[in-house]
Amino acid sequence: MEDYAAEAKVFKAFCDVNRLQILELLRSGEKCACVLLENLQISQSTLSYHMKILCDSGVVVGRAEGKWTHYSISEQGSQVARQLLERLTAKNICTQYSCGCVKK
Amino acid sequence: MEDYAAEAKVFKAFCDVNRLQILELLRSGEKCACVLLENLQISQSTLSYHMKILCDSGVVVGRAEGKWTHYSISEQGSQVARQLLERLTAKNICTQYSCGCVKK
DNA sequence: TCATCACATCAAAATTATTCGATTTGATAA
C-alpha cells in the first residue's frame, strides 16, 4: 500500500525547468533567495512559489537568518528521493513469479 | 549548459499518481495494456495517454505483438533516471569554492 | 472482403499548475 501522492510530490521538484535551474544554482552551495532571484528571469513571488514546492519535496531546505532565507540542497532529502526512485523502478522478483507472498 | 526540458521529461513519469500505480504494476513484470486497464480506474484513452508519457520518459518500453502492446520497465531508462537524479542533487565542489574551472 | 479487437489520436471539457502585481507578514534598524 503506497501513498502515491506523497511520492509524486518528491519528484515534482524535478519536473519544472525553473526548479531544475534553481537546483543547479544550489549545487554550488547555499544561496540566499535574493541571489537566486538575480540569476533567474522570474518575479519574487514566482520564486517563492517554486521554493515552496522544492522545500515540500524535501530536496531543498530553507534556513531563516534575520530577514533572509538561505536555501540549500538537503543531503537527507536527496537520499530519500534516490531511494524512492530505486524502489519505484526495481523489479519485484517476488510477485514476478506470482509466489503470493506479497499482498499487493 | 543543460537541456532542462529534456531532464524534466524524465521525472514527469514519477509526478502523477496514475503513473506511479502503473509503474507499481509493471514492477512485477511485463504487462499487456488490457491487464493494466483492468487494474486501474481510468478509461482506455487515459491509459494510452499515460503510457505515452511513461514511454517518452524512457523509463517504460512498449513491445508490440500482434494486436497487443506489452509494457515493461526499462532497466536502461531507469538507470538513466537514477544517474540524472544523482547528478541534479550532487554538490558541485568545484564551483562551491569559486575556483572558476566550471563555466556555469 | 468484412467484422472485430487493441490501441492511438482527436476535440472539448475539466482540473492543476504557473505567473505576476499587490498586499501582508515578520524581522531589523533608525
Place this chain on the structure above:
DNA sequence: TTATCAAATCGAATAATTTTGATGTGATGA
C-alpha cells in the same frame, strides 16, 4: 514607534495537464 527590507501569501489571469467519448488505424480472423 516608524520606516525599510526580504519573503510569503493573495487574487486573478494564463498556460499546461489530465480526462473522457468519439473516431481513426492497423492487425487478426472468419
